[in-house]
Amino acid sequence: MIDRIEYNVEHAVDYVERAVSDTKKAVKYQSKAVTKRLIIIIIIIIIINNKNK
Numbered sequence: 001m002i003d004r005i006e007y008n009v010e011h012a013v014d015y016v017e018r019a020v021s022d023t024k025k026a027v028k029y030q031s032k033a034v035t036k037r038l039i040i041i042i043i044i045i046i047i048i049n050n051k052n053k
Helices: 002-051
Strands: none
């Protein structure tokens, strides 16, 4: 019984460490996605403005 608890605690630590790493990656990817979205919107606005001239 105690061995099983110890096993679960050890794996919980691994899962938390992996979750922290994955969360950092997700924040980075989200930031890049927002930047790309803004660039695309700016390009579309420029194209629309050039067609109207």
